[in-house]
Amino acid sequence: MRGIFEDELKKLHGKFTEMGINVSEAIYRASKSFIDHDKLLAQQVIDHDEQINEEEIKLEDQALMLIALQQPVATDFRRIIIVLKASSDLERIGDHAVGIARESIQLKGEHRIEEIENEIGEMTNNVRSMLEEVLDAYVKEDEMGAKKIASANQKIDEDYAEVREKTIKMMKQDSKVITGSASYLMVASYLERIGDHIGNIAEWVVYNETGHLAELTPDHHPEEK
Amino acid sequence: MANIITTRNVRLYYGDHEALHGIDLDFPKNQITALIGPSGSGKSTFLRCLNRMNDLVSGVTITGSLKLDGKDIYSPQTDVVALRKKVGMVFQQPNPFPFSVFDNVAFGLRLAGIKDHKLIQERVETSLKQAAVWEEVKDNLTDNALSFSGGQQQRICIARVLAVQPEIILMDEPTSALDPVSAGKIEELLLDIQDKFTVAIVTHNMQQASRISDRTAFFLDGKLVETGSTKQLFMAPKQEATSDYLNGKFG
Numbered sequence: 073m074r075g076i077f078e079d080e081l082k083k084l085h086g087k088f089t090e091m092g093i094n095v096s097e098a099i100y101r102a103s104k105s106f107i108d109h110d111k112l113l114a115q116q117v118i119d120h121d122e123q124i125n126e127e128e129i130k131l132e133d134q135a136l137m138l139i140a141l142q143q144p145v146a147t148d149f150r151r152i153i154i155v156l157k158a159s160s161d162l163e164r165i166g167d168h169a170v171g172i173a174r175e176s177i178q179l180k181g182e183h184r185i186e187e188i189e190n191e192i193g194e195m196t197n198n199v200r201s202m203l204e205e206v207l208d209a210y211v212k213e214d215e216m217g218a219k220k221i222a223s224a225n226q227k228i229d230e231d232y233a234e235v236r237e238k239t240i241k242m243m244k245q246d247s248k249v250i251t252g253s254a255s256y257l258m259v260a261s262y263l264e265r266i267g268d269h270i271g272n273i274a275e276w277v278v279y280n281e282t283g284h285l286a287e288l289t290p291d292h293h294p295e296e297k
Numbered sequence: 298m299a300n301i302i303t304t305r306n307v308r309l310y311y312g313d314h315e316a317l318h319g320i321d322l323d324f325p326k327n328q329i330t331a332l333i334g335p336s337g338s339g340k341s342t343f344l345r346c347l348n349r350m351n352d353l354v355s356g357v358t359i360t361g362s363l364k365l366d367g368k369d370i371y372s373p374q375t376d377v378v379a380l381r382k383k384v385g386m387v388f389q390q391p392n393p394f395p396f397s398v399f400d401n402v403a404f405g406l407r408l409a410g411i412k413d414h415k416l417i418q419e420r421v422e423t424s425l426k427q428a429a430v431w432e433e434v435k436d437n438l439t440d441n442a443l444s445f446s447g448g449q450q451q452r453i454c455i456a457r458v459l460a461v462q463p464e465i466i467l468m469d470e471p472t473s474a475l476d477p478v479s480a481g482k483i484e485e486l487l488l489d490i491q492d493k494f495t496v497a498i499v500t501h502n503m504q505q506a507s508r509i510s511d512r513t514a515f516f517l518d519g520k521l522v523e524t525g526s527t528k529q530l531f532m533a534p535k536q537e538a539t540s541d542y543l544n545g546k547f548g
Contacts, residue, residue: 076488076508140532141507 077142084134084155085211091127091159092207095166096200098124099266102172103196106179106259107189114176117169124166131159150283154276158210161269161276165203168262168269175255175262183249185242188235188256195231195263199270202228206273218277221270222288228267235260299326301465301495302347302370302384307361309342309351317343318519319361324465329487329496331506331527334516335548340499343516344467346370347497348384349377366464382409385463389470391450393442398425398434398453401442405461420460427493428456429486448479455486459494468498472505484509503543507531515539 098117105114135156138144144152202224209217239253239260275288300323309317317339324330332340342351349370351357363370365383382405393401402421411417421438425431430452434445442453451471458466472480480502487496487509500506506513507527514524515536523530523539534540542548 143504
């Protein structure tokens, strides 16, 4: 029986990774569309999200079928549960990429702040490399790697706090930048949330390995500071 | 999907007592159909109608239509031996004949009049391989089949059935007398031979049905309550009775 189950599980994990790569691409394009004021690219991200949602439904359907029909226990059970849980995190990340793309479409700011845009670009790069690392840890079932990602998420939270602080400062100084800056705040907060979802995926990787549900990063709300 | 066997309104009586109350069930080619239900629900009785095993029980009357490849199984013209060559059967208790492994598997071939020794040898080897027992018996083909473990005996019996290349194999609780590892081997071999054979399996083990079958039929009190794809039946049964049984509320 191992054969069938292993094959199905392998397929499931393959599809999960594929979905992860698509989501990473969505983050990149959404953020690029925002910085480049590229509404066409932004619309593509929004349109593409439907495909990501469908991928998630397919993954869930297959995972549920494996649970119902193969009735896995112990490690096999965990390996399926994490697909279910982590794929919903990926799907939410996709939604946040759409959120960024929507900001790009609404963008009306003639008054841009290069420094902030650079920082958003930097945050995007950090978030994407975190996502790639978590997918890698997921595939390799690498508990230590996953734990490192959880601490990288702290950095994203700090970046967000910094962008927020700077943006608010600029808004106070010059009312002309308020409209555009509101978008900066939104986009940075989307990126911060994406980081949290990646942190969740890292927690699922750890759960897969250890069987323990652990909160790797204590809830961190920089906006409450 | 072509059906190997189709049945309509099958009723079986022990004397005046009706034990099967009109069963309509088809067996699609190259699929594993599981028959599940509590003891006394009629699943084994129904399975035995498919190769006329109930003919041997006195006082049994069967009505309705049962067709193999479109031909009436209960027609007076039907040669029962030829029928059982096409509709093989594996029982709960391994029942090898008390002679060598080779002769067990070759038995049906010789019975069918095959004399070509090379062909018999080839068929025996292929069948033992398909039954996933070749590696364990290949050096002891002349040993008495009864000297092997229960799980091996059951796989030798399966090889004996496969050797005559039946169109459909009926299995009546084939793993319930075996340990989990042996049972797992049989489940795996069933999945492996699926592209060449069609299987109808009666099982009390619902996990087994869910793991290996394509379609599942749920029997209760001599009636077919529900049938459908195994996925549908196990994940979203249409009947409450099916759901209750799968959840272990009775049976």
